[in-house]
Amino acid sequence: MGVFVRPQRIIHIGMLSKSNCNWHTFCGLIIKDLSMKNIFGIITISLITILCSCYKKLENKPVDAGLEAAFSFAPGTYWVFRDSISGQMDSLFVKARDHENHAVGNPNDPWYYSYDEIIGTIYEVKANPSKAPSQLEIFLKTNELVIEYFDGSKYYDYDPIKFPFVSGNYSDQFTEYVNIIGDYSINGNNFKNVTEVNISSGRVYTDSLINGDHFYLNSDIGFIKMVFNHPFDTLNNVWELQRWKIVK
Numbered sequence: 001m002g003v004f005v006r007p008q009r010i011i012h013i014g015m016l017s018k019s020n021c022n023w024h025t026f027c028g029l030i031i032k033d034l035s036m037k038n039i040f041g042i043i044t045i046s047l048i049t050i051l052c053s054c055y056k057k058l059e060n061k062p063v064d065a066g067l068e069a070a071f072s073f074a075p076g077t078y079w080v081f082r083d084s085i086s087g088q089m090d091s092l093f094v095k096a097r098d099h100e101n102h103a104v105g106n107p108n109d110p111w112y113y114s115y116d117e118i119i120g121t122i123y124e125v126k127a128n129p130s131k132a133p134s135q136l137e138i139f140l141k142t143n144e145l146v147i148e149y150f151d152g153s154k155y156y157d158y159d160p161i162k163f164p165f166v167s168g169n170y171s172d173q174f175t176e177y178v179n180i181i182g183d184y185s186i187n188g189n190n191f192k193n194v195t196e197v198n199i200s201s202g203r204v205y206t207d208s209l210i211n212g213d214h215f216y217l218n219s220d221i222g223f224i225k226m227v228f229n230h231p232f233d234t235l236n237n238v239w240e241l242q243r244w245k246i247v248k
Contacts, residue, residue, distance in 0.1 A: 060101070061115040064143045067163040069248070070219040071138055071145060072097065072118050076247035079223060081239035082187075090239065091125040092136060092223075094247075117141045136223075147197075147215060149228075151235060158199055158213075165195040165217075184216065186225060186240045191218045221246055 063072075078093040098119045105112040117139060124134035139146035144160035159176055167180045177198040184194040199213040216225035224241040 059113040061113060061142045063116050063118055063140050064163055067140055067143060067145065068118060070163075071120070071140060071217075071222060072248060073120050073122075073138075073222060074247040077222075077245060079221075079244045080242045081226070082242050084238045084240055085236060089242070092122050093125065094120060095123050096121045115142055138222075151228075156213075156230075158197075161197055181216075184224070187242055189241070191221070191224050193219050194224065 073094045074097050075094050078091060080089065080091050082089050096119075098121075100117045100119065101114055102117060103112070103114045120138040120140075122136040122138070124136070134152055135150040137148040137150075139148070141160070143163045145163055146158065146160045148155060148157040150156075161176070161178065165178055165180060167178055169177055177196075179196040179198065181194040181196055182192065184191050195217045197215045197217065212227070212229040214225070214227035215223060218224050221241070221244055226237070226239040228235050228237045228239075230236070
């Protein structure tokens with residue numbers, strides 16, 4: 001007896017004579033075996049193609065390079081301010097700079113994407129250590145700057161500011177006015193490319209009314225002046241920059 005061997009299939013063939021050899025059966029088995037493999041391969045490729053087409057490629061939106069260069073501060077950065085109302089001195093320092101990535105939606109949603117976010121956590125070194133430290137956070141997301149302030153008991157978060165900054169009016173949770181000043185002098189220091197963000201009115205999620213907060217921003221140094229006017233919280237300060245150290 002002769003033996004013809006294939007992987008996972010053994011076909012026994014008798015003596016090759018007209019009386020005991022069925023060539024049609026033998027060839028049919030081979031053709032059937034090859035055809036099934038081809039069909040299985042085509043079905044597999046088709047299924048993979050269909051499954052892949054159901055999921056949108058994840059698009060990632062990075063932080064704008066100009067926004068990151070201007071307002072992404074590393075630990076080692078600090079600012080020293082003076083309150084022009086009380087004369088009190090105070091300091092802010094960068095405690096951490098975190099990079100995060102967030103996905104929005106599900107893979108089968110047409111708006112499915114992800115975005116990078118840079119979070120700068122800034123703490124206050126209070127002149128009065130008996131009070132809880134204040135915290136200022138800067139969120140950089142695609143082309144938006146978001147500021148959050150914590151005074152030790154309440155959070156104040158403001159609407160996103162589009163970058164690059166342009167003069168105009170933004171209105172959502174707050175009424176915000178953006179004013180491009182250009183040159184601005186504080187304590188004998190002249191700063192260029194200064195943007196004033198004026199939050200004239202609104203309500204934060206802690207139910208505290210804001211009567212007029214101002215942030216003066218410089219693309220090299222960050223905050224050069226901060227005005228907090230919250231009469232319901234007896235928060236009234238005009239912090240003006242005295243000296244600083246910037247690490248990026």
